[in-house]
Amino acid sequence: MTSCHLAEAPIKKVAIFGGTHGNELTGVFLVKHWLENGAEIQRTGLEVKPFITNPSAVKKCTRYIDCDLNRIFDLENLGKKMSEDLPYEVRRAQEIYHLFGPKGGEDSYDIIFDLHNTTSNMGCTLILEDSRNNFLIQMFHYIKTSLAPLPCYVYLIEHPSLKYATTRSIAKYPVGIEVGPQPQGVLRADILDQMRKMIKHALDFIHHFNEGKEFPPCAIEVYKIIEKVDYPRDANGEIAAVIHPNLQDQDWKPLHPGDPMFLTLDGKTMPLGGDRTVYPVFVNEAAYYEKKEAFAKTTKLTLNAKGIRCSVH
Amino acid sequence: MCSLPVPREPLRRVAVTGGTHGNEMSGVYLAQHWLQSPAELQRLSFSTVPVLANPAATAACRRYVDHDLNRTFTSSFLNSRPTPDDPYEVTRARELNQLLGPKASGRAFDFVLDLHNTTANMGTCLIAKSSHEVFAMHLCHHLQLQYPELSCQVFLYQRPGEESYNLDSVAKNGLALELGPQPQGVLRADIFSRMRTLVATVLDFIELFNQGTAFPAFEMEAYRPVGVVDFPRTDAGNLAGTVHPQLQDRDFQPLQPGAPIFQMFSGEDLLYEGESTVYPVFINEAAYYEKGIAFVQTEKFTFTVPAMPVLNPAPSPAS
Numbered sequence: 001m002t003s004c005h006l007a008e009a010p011i012k013k014v015a016i017f018g019g020t021h022g023n024e025l026t027g028v029f030l031v032k033h034w035l036e037n038g039a040e041i042q043r044t045g046l047e048v049k050p051f052i053t054n055p056s057a058v059k060k061c062t063r064y065i066d067c068d069l070n071r072i073f074d075l076e077n078l079g080k081k082m083s084e085d086l087p088y089e090v091r092r093a094q095e096i097y098h099l100f101g102p103k104g105g106e107d108s109y110d111i112i113f114d115l116h117n118t119t120s121n122m123g124c125t126l127i128l129e130d131s132r133n134n135f136l137i138q139m140f141h142y143i144k145t146s147l148a149p150l151p152c153y154v155y156l157i158e159h160p161s162l163k164y165a166t167t168r169s170i171a172k173y174p175v176g177i178e179v180g181p182q183p184q185g186v187l188r189a190d191i192l193d194q195m196r197k198m199i200k201h202a203l204d205f206i207h208h209f210n211e212g213k214e215f216p217p218c219a220i221e222v223y224k225i226i227e228k229v230d231y232p233r234d235a236n237g238e239i240a241a242v243i244h245p246n247l248q249d250q251d252w253k254p255l256h257p258g259d260p261m262f263l264t265l266d267g268k269t270m271p272l273g274g275d276r277t278v279y280p281v282f283v284n285e286a287a288y289y290e291k292k293e294a295f296a297k298t299t300k301l302t303l304n305a306k307g308i309r310c311s312v313h
Numbered sequence: 314m315c316s317l318p319v320p321r322e323p324l325r326r327v328a329v330t331g332g333t334h335g336n337e338m339s340g341v342y343l344a345q346h347w348l349q350s351p352a353e354l355q356r357l358s359f360s361t362v363p364v365l366a367n368p369a370a371t372a373a374c375r376r377y378v379d380h381d382l383n384r385t386f387t388s389s390f391l392n393s394r395p396t397p398d399d400p401y402e403v404t405r406a407r408e409l410n411q412l413l414g415p416k417a418s419g420r421a422f423d424f425v426l427d428l429h430n431t432t433a434n435m436g437t438c439l440i441a442k443s444s445h446e447v448f449a450m451h452l453c454h455h456l457q458l459q460y461p462e463l464s465c466q467v468f469l470y471q472r473p474g475e476e477s478y479n480l481d482s483v484a485k486n487g488l489a490l491e492l493g494p495q496p497q498g499v500l501r502a503d504i505f506s507r508m509r510t511l512v513a514t515v516l517d518f519i520e521l522f523n524q525g526t527a528f529p530a531f532e533m534e535a536y537r538p539v540g541v542v543d544f545p546r547t548d549a550g551n552l553a554g555t556v557h558p559q560l561q562d563r564d565f566q567p568l569q570p571g572a573p574i575f576q577m578f579s580g581e582d583l584l585y586e587g588e589s590t591v592y593p594v595f596i597n598e599a600a601y602y603e604k605g606i607a608f609v610q611t612e613k614f615t616f617t618v619p620a621m622p623v624l625n626p627a628p629s630p631a632s
């Protein structure tokens with residue numbers, strides 16, 4: 001049987017971002033540790049740069065100073081004329097873009113891993129922005145297989161209006177790494193260990209790829225965003241219902257029409273409407289109250305990747 | 314005069330405070346709800362005032378704006394002369410002291426219940442000043458008997474020679490409910506519901522007391538602080554490790570000398586070097602990183618609580 005592997009260029013430069021949200025501590029402390037002692041993230045022939053993206057927010061242990069750094073890497077913000085009047089994060093975004101981008105540039109970073117935590121019970125999560133990215137689907141397949149039996153979920157945020165301009169999107173291969181549940185401002189050893197393993201397997205994959213290993217065609221199950229659901233609110237815009245106890249902590253599990261979704265402060269259950277089963281994620285994420293998102297509905301589907309090998313070998 | 318050892322009259326003036334820390338959401342949402350609909354707080358023999366303790370911090374969903382409100386109720390803060398540069402919480406503490414106190418005076422509220430959440434796995438924790446607070450001890454005992462499935466633990470915060478600094482210390486009697494684990498900024502239905510039920514039972518207890526119910530003597534087990542342990546830090550003061558997996562989430566469980574307490578980023582374990590068994594609480598509380606506390610060491614002790622003098626049944630107060 002002929003193998004029809006795609007030849008992909010070798011990976012030269014990888015960045016690992018921590019502190020994009022200053023109170024998501026696992027990435028902050030992994031990056032700070034690796035800045036002091038980077039042995040664990042080195043691979044032969046590969047440049048791996050750990051980097052704190054939002055140092056002011058990290059210092060104050062807050063998500064952001066003026067605006068969410070992980071939402072503003074679009075052309076408009078990146079193109080604004082630099083000035084002291086710009087929000088802190090917009091100025092920072094431009095600095096990061098100059099250091100690590102532009103996408104596909106000669107000296108740009110090929111892969112950016114952006115490390116995040118969530119208060120939601122999402123376990124180990126990889127975030128994918130493009131459903132046709134064979135290289136990343138292969139990487140995610142490798143990470144999931146290596147982590148098993150520890151579950152690792154893939155969240156696909158490809159959507160015409162819901163996709164957001166992430167810090168990592170300036171790289172050819174952007175990878176979101178999200179581990180929860182962990183409260184903001186808390187560093188848990190078990191969560192740290194899980195994120196550390198995810199990075200290890202990711203770097204091993206890149207190293208194997210660069211060394212010439214062929215990865216045959218593969219398939220992974222992903223959860224693709226459909227829509228975001230806000231909390232029911234009263235006439236003043238205040239939250240009038242909370243995530244129902246049956247839905248709390250049940251990220252990635254099927255939610256069927258008629259299943260409890262919210263519980264009002266008066267004790268009434270509000271069920272899921274519509275006619276299809278969905279898979280909720282980011283259920284009760286602290287930072288999303290202000291973004292008006294109680295959870296996101298996803299649908300489960302399979303993505304296929306062609307076989308790949310490094311073009312140099 | 315300080316708080317009387319035991320109330321001899323019915324409790325008439327009661328308050329429940331939420332949002333003392335603006336990102337501890339059970340109390341925030343309960344206080345906001347009761348300010349709109351106070352009916353469920355009412356009892357026959359007394360009325361309860363709901364208070365949103367720290368409105369500015371609540372609006373920003375932060376623990377505090379300038380200074381931790383729940384550390385600001387000392388005489389030094391409360392009685393010093395106001396200035397325009399005073400931190401927000403100092404001004405607010407003085408307002409609350411006027412409303413619910415003045416602390417250590419005969420005009421203070423009879424009882425204040427303060428609502429808190431923690432990121433630590435402390436379950437249902439009842440925080441009172443000391444074993445000498447007979448009314449609060451009977452209240453804690455009542456909650457424990459009503460809800461055996463919750464395993465309510467009692468934490469007595471007063472340390473010898475230290476002045477109380479927390480909000481509920483301004484009243485003649487006080488108690489704090491500390492429910493966790495819940496992340497800051499998150500409202501969990503299960504914890505919200507539990508907090509609401511506990512508040513109702515506290516008010517029911519006060520009603521029972523006011524109506525002349527007898528509460529006999531009993532033995533109680535509680536935890537009191539004997540020290541704190543900070544995270545391992547680098548020379549620059551940054552974290553060098555975090556709470557060990559074997560200690561994480563084990564609030565109120567015994568910690569023996571030699572057991573691991575921290576895991577360094579470089580991989581090795583740090584062991585507990587104390588000389589006796591302690592019972593750690595507030596293990597990995599987010600708000601305590603800046604206070605240099607990874608966990609609070611407590612000792613467990615047992616004491617007798619005397620019977621509460623029975624009141625003559627109280628008529629309903631004239632409106």
